[in-house]
Amino acid sequence: MNKDIYTKPFFLTNPITVLVLGICSSLAVTVQLKGALVMALSVTIVTACSSLILSLLRNTIPNRVRIIVQLVVVAMFVILIDQFLQAFAYDTSKMLSVYIGLIITNCIIMGRIEAFALGNKPWPSFVDGACNGLGYGMILIIVAFFRELLGSGTLFGFQVIPASWYMENGGWYMNNGLMILPPMALILLGCVVWIQRSIQKELQEK
Amino acid sequence: MEYLNLFIKSIFVDNMIFAFFLGMCSFLAVSKNVKTAAGLGLAVIFVLGITLPLNYLLYEYILKPGALAWLNPSYASVDLSFLSYIVFIATIATFTQIVEMAVEKFAPGLYNSLGIFLPLIAVNCAILGGSLFMKERAYETLGEAFTFGLGSGVGWFLAIVCMAAIREKLAYSKIPAGLKGLGISFIITGLMGIAFMSFMGIQL
Numbered sequence: 001m002n003k004d005i006y007t008k009p010f011f012l013t014n015p016i017t018v019l020v021l022g023i024c025s026s027l028a029v030t031v032q033l034k035g036a037l038v039m040a041l042s043v044t045i046v047t048a049c050s051s052l053i054l055s056l057l058r059n060t061i062p063n064r065v066r067i068i069v070q071l072v073v074v075a076m077f078v079i080l081i082d083q084f085l086q087a088f089a090y091d092t093s094k095m096l097s098v099y100i101g102l103i104i105t106n107c108i109i110m111g112r113i114e115a116f117a118l119g120n121k122p123w124p125s126f127v128d129g130a131c132n133g134l135g136y137g138m139i140l141i142i143v144a145f146f147r148e149l150l151g152s153g154t155l156f157g158f159q160v161i162p163a164s165w166y167m168e169n170g171g172w173y174m175n176n177g178l179m180i181l182p183p184m185a186l187i188l189l190g191c192v193v194w195i196q197r198s199i200q201k202e203l204q205e206k
Numbered sequence: 207m208e209y210l211n212l213f214i215k216s217i218f219v220d221n222m223i224f225a226f227f228l229g230m231c232s233f234l235a236v237s238k239n240v241k242t243a244a245g246l247g248l249a250v251i252f253v254l255g256i257t258l259p260l261n262y263l264l265y266e267y268i269l270k271p272g273a274l275a276w277l278n279p280s281y282a283s284v285d286l287s288f289l290s291y292i293v294f295i296a297t298i299a300t301f302t303q304i305v306e307m308a309v310e311k312f313a314p315g316l317y318n319s320l321g322i323f324l325p326l327i328a329v330n331c332a333i334l335g336g337s338l339f340m341k342e343r344a345y346e347t348l349g350e351a352f353t354f355g356l357g358s359g360v361g362w363f364l365a366i367v368c369m370a371a372i373r374e375k376l377a378y379s380k381i382p383a384g385l386k387g388l389g390i391s392f393i394i395t396g397l398m399g400i401a402f403m404s405f406m407g408i409q410l
Contacts, residue, residue: 191393
């Protein structure tokens with residue numbers, strides 16, 4: 001098994017910034033770091049486990065019905081995660097609302113299953129799924145870091161920007177309310193893509 | 207009047223793309239020219255308009271806590287709502303499959319222009335998202351579910367057609383090398399999202 005499986009999903013074939021998969025769920029959960037972290041972990045677990053299971057089943061599934069089989073396996077893991085979160089982290093589960101359910105249609109999972117798991121042995125498929133999930137999580141956390149820091153002045157809910165800086169306490173600082181709004185996630189992500197492509201010039205589009 | 211309000215609200219205020227980022231993957235991938243974008247948009251309106259009422263009925267009469275009481279009063283304590291993800295996605299996948307086969311059989315012309323998008327729609331988050339929002343916001347009647355589905359579809363259609371039109375023009379402009387393609391599309395979508403936010407708070 002070569003090293004590419006571990007490193008590529010983070011930069012050269014990052015699911016979000018290069019392959020453009022799984023954008024849907026990635027943006028709405030980035031208002032706070034906590035939500036982004038939970039989402040990143042959930043997606044990593046679902047991608048890794050469903051890649052593993054489908055790789056084990058790859059020689060027994062008839063080609064014509066494979067999409068349904070994939071959806072059922074993925075949906076099963078998502079239900080497990082959803083029930084787990086509702087039981088142990090109810091607030092987070094409420095905050096993420098429908099986006100946990102939407103992991104089912106997250107294109108990263110289907111993409112990795114179709115492109116990798118159905119043609120490879122179980123263990124490499126598991127690693128590939130996990131690394132892609134983490135590569136996705138990395139971008140999520142970068143975006144969430146800036147949105148939470150600039151939008152609410154907190155990180156993981158802890159106040160980072162000193163309270164005495166704020167206008168209402170006689171300082172000069174004010175939170176940027178725009179950061180909390182949905183469109184800023186897209187603009188920040190655009191900037192992340194821009195920075196990455198300026199460094200890795202081979203990714204630039206003509 | 208309530209239906210009209212809900213319809214307008216789901217098109218502009220709760221726009222699937224600009225407010226919830228649903229269906230973003232196909233939105234970015236298929237918005238390179240207006241004609242294909244419109245084709246996919248129409249398919250999404252159609253599938254959302256049908257699967258939402260279907261899933262509403264399934265949820266209301268089978269999955270909801272106590273929903274099975276119409277079968278036998280002793281089932282009133284049964285709660286199957288944890289199964290809703292799997293039931294919703296199965297409905298959507300089956301429905302798109304059926305529609306694809308029907309269109310291929312009865313309208314080959316339409317199939318050639320639309321057909322390739324139908325399988326794509328099964329994994330379009332906007333469709334599953336519509337059903338999950340319907341459950342989350344607890345729409346009360348079949349009519350509401352249908353109106354919401356139709357409205358969200360129209361909103362999605364509007365967004366992808368606008369985006370495709372902008373991207374067609376964009377081909378002629380000078381953009382920094384690193385921003386070309388994906389980067390600028392994200393930023394444009396963000397700016398359009400800010401524009402759509404001006405509809406917030408509209409009530410009929």
